[in-house]
Amino acid sequence: MLEDKINKIKSELDVINIKTYEDLELFKLNYLTKKSELSLLFNFIKEVSPELRKEIGFKINNLKNIAESIFETNKLLFEVNQTFSLNDSTLPSNGFNNGSKHPLSIIQNQIIEIFQKLGFSLSDGPEIEDDWHNFSALNFPENHPARDMQDTFFISEEHALRTHTSSVQVRIMESEKPPLRYIMPGRVYRNEAVSARANCFFHQVEGIYIDKNVSFADLKLVLFEFTKQMFNKDVKLRFRPSYFPFTEPSAEMDITCFICSGSGCNICKHSGWVEIMGCGMIDPSVLENNNIDSNKYSGYAFGMGIERIAMLKYQINDLRLFFDNDLRMLKQFS
């Protein structure tokens, strides 16, 4: 009699089909509430003979577990479906979040484009450099401060993260014969504390031209063309004598401040001039270091910081903003 009831409920559960939320409610009422047929079975256990009691109790318990599992599974399905039904296809779309180019990429691409129009080819080199390419071939003396751990990230006794893109000059000179006309953009590393004006890595573009009869006048002409196209103004150039181990003579190049047109402002610190890059004629001994006959060939080199140009062009006053990945900043360049 009790056995029949158990079998009846079991066969019902085997074919149960819950389609609506009402079905689910009804299922709960029929099988899981205290007064449901299934729960009432427990009341009959005490009438079963002691030797069968354990087995019957086990069967009823098992039935209850099956019913609970059916209920929980279907309840979960309804909850998931409800979430999906919120996807109303008639609602207006949220639109796409368009990405934007990083300001440093924009500036780097502009620089590359201008110099390519002026006949320069593009090249690059490794960011981990040996002493020869980063220092020795470029005339850095043994005791130069750049060779100090304080200024350079050394990886081993012989290798460091390159401190400038000038190392790529050496790689070009040793692998090709003049005429050579290249620009070399890339990331460089310095062991400096991070601040608004300094970072442990930044980006440079280096340029070289080596051929017969290359003069400082050629350098000035190319930089004048670049400056005009980069800053969209008829700017004036100023060359101040400077020193780099790998150029002789060397100069820092300033342009008339494009914000105040030379009358003085915060950007140019009221001098009317802003410093743009370093440049000079490649030191003959650097040419000789790379097996280029310095009696036959001469060349110029220049290098600028991409962050520096971007900060000037976009009037950004903190270097760290380029690397924070703050969308409020980056969105402005879309």
Ligand SMILES: [Zn+2]
């Ligand atoms: Zn100014």
